[in-house]
Amino acid sequence: DSGVTQTPKHLITATGQRVTLRCSPRSGDLSVYWYQQSLDQGLQFLIHYYNGEERAKGNILERFSAQQFPDLHSELNLSSLELGDSALYFCASSLDTSTDTQYFGPGTRLTVL
Amino acid sequence: AQKITQTQPGMFVQEKEAVTLDCTYDTSDPSYGLFWYKQPSSGEMIFLIYQGSYDQQNATEGRYSLNFQKARKSANLVISASQLGDSAMYFCAMRDPGYSGGGADGLTFGKGTHLIIQP
Numbered sequence: 001d002s003g004v005t006q007t008p009k010h011l012i013t014a015t016g017q018r019v020t021l022r023c024s025p026r027s028g029d030l031s032v033y034w035y036q037q038s039l040d041q042g043l044q045f046l047i048h049y050y051n052g053e054e055r056a057k058g059n060i061l062e063r064f065s066a067q068q069f070p071d072l073h074s075e076l077n078l079s080s081l082e083l084g085d086s087a088l089y090f091c092a093s094s095l096d097t098s099t100d101t102q103y104f105g106p107g108t109r110l111t112v113l
Numbered sequence: 114a115q116k117i118t119q120t121q122p123g124m125f126v127q128e129k130e131a132v133t134l135d136c137t138y139d140t141s142d143p144s145y146g147l148f149w150y151k152q153p154s155s156g157e158m159i160f161l162i163y164q165g166s167y168d169q170q171n172a173t174e175g176r177y178s179l180n181f182q183k184a185r186k187s188a189n190l191v192i193s194a195s196q197l198g199d200s201a202m203y204f205c206a207m208r209d210p211g212y213s214g215g216g217a218d219g220l221t222f223g224k225g226t227h228l229i230i231q232p
Contacts, residue, residue: 043220045220046219047219056219101148103160105157107157
């Protein structure tokens with residue numbers, strides 16, 4: 001158990017819908033990262049938040065957004081969902097923004113029908 | 114741009130043998146970190162080992178060691194005395210700080226190696 005929690009574990013929805021994925025980092029970690037794992041794209045970095053502020057963006061679509069709240073939990077919002085958004089979405093946390101190890105949550109498996 | 118290459122899509126290894134999983138990387142940043150993660154069939158990503166670009170010694174964590182050859186830009190994972198529970202996908206990843214060239218500071222992953230340990 002990495003100490004990072006993600007809910008829900010599974011999510012099934014329809015095209016055009018909007019969903020919210022939730023992540024709670026390890027106790028004491030200030031950084032939260034979101035990743036998408038799909039069969040065709042592999043594991044891709046989406047976005048990084050540090051202590052409530054957006055720090056860096058990766059290959060995140062404009063339809064996707066995230067935020068980190070004062071209690072340091074984070075949410076990833078996916079809107080206007082398409083079939084190709086079906087993937088495993090991971091949250092990871094680390095203590096800081098340097099080369100600290102990122103510990104991954106169990107992931108949320110999103111299926112868009 | 115960063116790039117991680119794992120050239121072994123799949124490997125079959127006999128139990129108790131040592132395994133070397135290959136990883137080469139490409140970065141122009143002098144400061145970076147290299148990671149290996151294990152992803153069993155259950156799906157979670159488990160951190161195994163970390164090597165910093167300025168570390169003088171190769172990293173070791175129990176049965177895992179990292180064969181870091183900076184000049185060759187390779188960071189191979191060595192698993193000693195493999196066990197049936199080692200069967201999983203293994204991902205090599207790299208992190209650069211992002212402040213030297215404007216790159217994102219998330220991890221860049223390779224495509225992974227599917228390791229199967231046979232009894």
